[in-house]
Amino acid sequence: MSSALLVIDMQQGFDDLYWGKRNNPQCETNVAALIAAYRKKGQAVIHVQHMSVEPQSPLRPNQPGNDFKPEALPIAGEKVFSKTVNSAFIGTDLEKYLHANGIDELVICGLTTDHCVSTSTRMAGNLGFKTYLVSDATATFNRKGIDGREWSADEIHQSALASLNDEFAEVLSTEAILKLF
Amino acid sequence: MSSALLVIDMQQGFDDLYWGKRNNPQCETNVAALIAAYRKKGQAVIHVQHMSVEPQSPLRPNQPGNDFKPEALPIAGEKVFSKTVNSAFIGTDLEKYLHANGIDELVICGLTTDHCVSTSTRMAGNLGFKTYLVSDATATFNRKGIDGREWSADEIHQSALASLNDEFAEVLSTEAILKLF
Numbered sequence: 001m002s003s004a005l006l007v008i009d010m011q012q013g014f015d016d017l018y019w020g021k022r023n024n025p026q027c028e029t030n031v032a033a034l035i036a037a038y039r040k041k042g043q044a045v046i047h048v049q050h051m052s053v054e055p056q057s058p059l060r061p062n063q064p065g066n067d068f069k070p071e072a073l074p075i076a077g078e079k080v081f082s083k084t085v086n087s088a089f090i091g092t093d094l095e096k097y098l099h100a101n102g103i104d105e106l107v108i109c110g111l112t113t114d115h116c117v118s119t120s121t122r123m124a125g126n127l128g129f130k131t132y133l134v135s136d137a138t139a140t141f142n143r144k145g146i147d148g149r150e151w152s153a154d155e156i157h158q159s160a161l162a163s164l165n166d167e168f169a170e171v172l173s174t175e176a177i178l179k180l181f
Numbered sequence: 182m183s184s185a186l187l188v189i190d191m192q193q194g195f196d197d198l199y200w201g202k203r204n205n206p207q208c209e210t211n212v213a214a215l216i217a218a219y220r221k222k223g224q225a226v227i228h229v230q231h232m233s234v235e236p237q238s239p240l241r242p243n244q245p246g247n248d249f250k251p252e253a254l255p256i257a258g259e260k261v262f263s264k265t266v267n268s269a270f271i272g273t274d275l276e277k278y279l280h281a282n283g284i285d286e287l288v289i290c291g292l293t294t295d296h297c298v299s300t301s302t303r304m305a306g307n308l309g310f311k312t313y314l315v316s317d318a319t320a321t322f323n324r325k326g327i328d329g330r331e332w333s334a335d336e337i338h339q340s341a342l343a344s345l346n347d348e349f350a351e352v353l354s355t356e357a358i359l360k361l362f
Binding site (some may be wrong): 090151155160181 | 300339
């Protein structure tokens with residue numbers, strides 16, 4: 001059995017002002033470091049690409065925002081799963097692929113902490129994979145509460161990690177993951 | 182096609198001090214009002230029961246904490262799905278049951294906002310159900326951040342709802358849902 005790095009929605013469209021104010025500008029550098037470490041060890045790097053069906057989304061297919069960021073470009077032999085919803089496990093063959101390839105551990109990174117990354121992390125843990133989420137290799141945007149409160153991107157990020165840690169995944173920094181690896 | 186009320190983990194074990202400090206003491210009253218409204222209209226009330234496999238959990242089977250709270254007791258003819266993970270859709274026949282019974286809309290309530298309710302709401306939306314989450318018929322507990330920050334139950338509740346609203350579900354109050362219904 002082995003570990004795979006699951007890189008979620010590291011796409012150029014997330015640089016668009018459409019999404020609001022982002023936290024953690026180091027996310028891209030940390031994702032690149034994780035990808036490099038997995039490639040060096042010969043372990044699987046799996047990319048997930050969001051093919052948005054929202055008319056206004058910068059992530060919809062056939063425009064530059066759908067493309068991967070330069071820090072997270074797949075190379076030959078790396079699997080890419082396309083999805084249209086938040087979870088990398090819904091409408092894709094990801095779960096089947098992981099079982100078929102003897103992968104029982106996932107290290108998850110990418111965008112955004114509380115939407116696609118949280119949903120995929122929750123399902124990974126609930127489906128029985130040993131799951132790690134890399135706290136500084138994910139990021140999100142400010143959001144408005146249903147009571148009108150303005151939540152900063154960092155508050156949304158940190159509260160999302162607080163809800164995920166020790167329940168769905170072990171949340172660790174890039175440095176801690178690279179030491180374990 | 183029709184609507185169902187999905188009542189998640191309304192079990193006595195959540196009254197245990199094990200979980201920390203809870204918010205929204207009105208949750209039980211609001212869940213009871215939603216159940217009464219669905220029963221009156223003859224629409225489905227579906228109960229989800231957590232059968233914990235954690236040795237220390239007050240929700241594990243064969244002890245009083247596993248039982249439903251008095252405000253959310255199933256009655257004859259109402260379906261109960263047992264689960265062992267957070268998502269009501271993983272390891273259960275819930276999705277199949279909803280399709281078989283022509284249910285395309287879910288109104289979700291229960292415990293806890295950021296764990297089982299959030300995970301089930303995310304999957305409901307991603308699986309294509311029209312999904313409502315009832316903001317004041319769910320509640321959660323205080324949690325510690327990975328940076329050591331102490332988050333109150335209400336902060337975790339409100340930030341979780343901010344991340345879910347308009348992405349996975351429409352988040353509305355009990356009063357608003359009962360007006361729509």
